[in-house]
Amino acid sequence: MIPGRFIAVVGPSGVGKDTVMEAVCARHPEIRRVRRVITRSAEAGCEDAEAVTPEEFEAQVRRGDFALHWQAHGMRYGIPASVDAELSAGRDVLANLSRAVLPELEKRFDRSMIVSITASPQVLAARLAARGRETAEEQAKRLQRADFRLAEGLNPVVIRNDGTLDEAVAAFSAALQPERA
Ligand SMILES: Nc1ncnc2c1ncn2[C@@H]1O[C@H](COP(=O)(O)OP(=O)(O)OP(=O)(O)O)[C@@H](O)[C@H]1O
Numbered sequence: 001m002i003p004g005r006f007i008a009v010v011g012p013s014g015v016g017k018d019t020v021m022e023a024v025c026a027r028h029p030e031i032r033r034v035r036r037v038i039t040r041s042a043e044a045g046c047e048d049a050e051a052v053t054p055e056e057f058e059a060q061v062r063r064g065d066f067a068l069h070w071q072a073h074g075m076r077y078g079i080p081a082s083v084d085a086e087l088s089a090g091r092d093v094l095a096n097l098s099r100a101v102l103p104e105l106e107k108r109f110d111r112s113m114i115v116s117i118t119a120s121p122q123v124l125a126a127r128l129a130a131r132g133r134e135t136a137e138e139q140a141k142r143l144q145r146a147d148f149r150l151a152e153g154l155n156p157v158v159i160r161n162d163g164t165l166d167e168a169v170a171a172f173s174a175a176l177q178p179e180r181a
């Protein structure tokens with residue numbers, strides 16, 4: 001069995017996945033954050049990701065360069081297969097996934113866990129507006145997808161992020177402990 005664990009963070013747009021993940025990694029330097037490949041311009045102002053063209057992305061899919069990949073919000077997202085080396089070396093890795101790709105998670109990785117981050121629709125709308133990365137129209141589309149339901153049979157750890165960031169990070173950290181002990 002591959003010793004490292006793939007920790008998948010999911011939740012609606014604006015719930016604070018990137019913010020929580022950054023804080024969790026600061027608190028747990030032993031966890032590696034995955035650098036995703038995205039067909040989004042590098043200037044879009046977001047997490048550190050590798051920005052590629054749709055043609056480059058498709059070439060990487062064909063080469064088998066991705067452990068997982070999906071499409072959302074008119075873009076394509078990939079998790080580099082290089083995570084396998086980290087997992088084989090016994091490191092836990094952390095990545096933001098689409099809720100839609102979760103049924104593939106257990107098939108692809110020996111050890112995985114799902115952390116589902118939630119907040120009320122009002123909080124999501126306020127955060128997307130305040131972040132201002134997308135246009136109002138794009139924000140509305142993202143909010144429509146907020147209640148996407150996870151597939152049956154998945155067993156996520158659910159963490160609310162409508163209080164302070166510290167509270168969410170403490171809950172996330174606690175959820176990591178039983179397996180890591
Ligand atoms: N607990 C919190 N309290 C206040 N603001 C927060 C909290 N968590 C996140 N935010 C803010 O909410 C906004 C959205 O957060 P973030 O970009 O991390 O969300 P996300 O889930 O990664 O969204 P997306 O899926 O669209 O990338 C950011 O401006 C962030 O600073």
Ligand SMILES: O=P(O)(O)OC[C@H]1O[C@H](OP(=O)(O)O)[C@H](O)[C@@H]1O
Nearest residue numbers: 011013072077096097098099100145
């Ligand atoms: O709604 P679902 O399918 O769960 O998530 C779709 C995508 O939305 C977010 O992308 P971004 O970081 O906002 O571009 C997530 O990271 C994921 O890739």
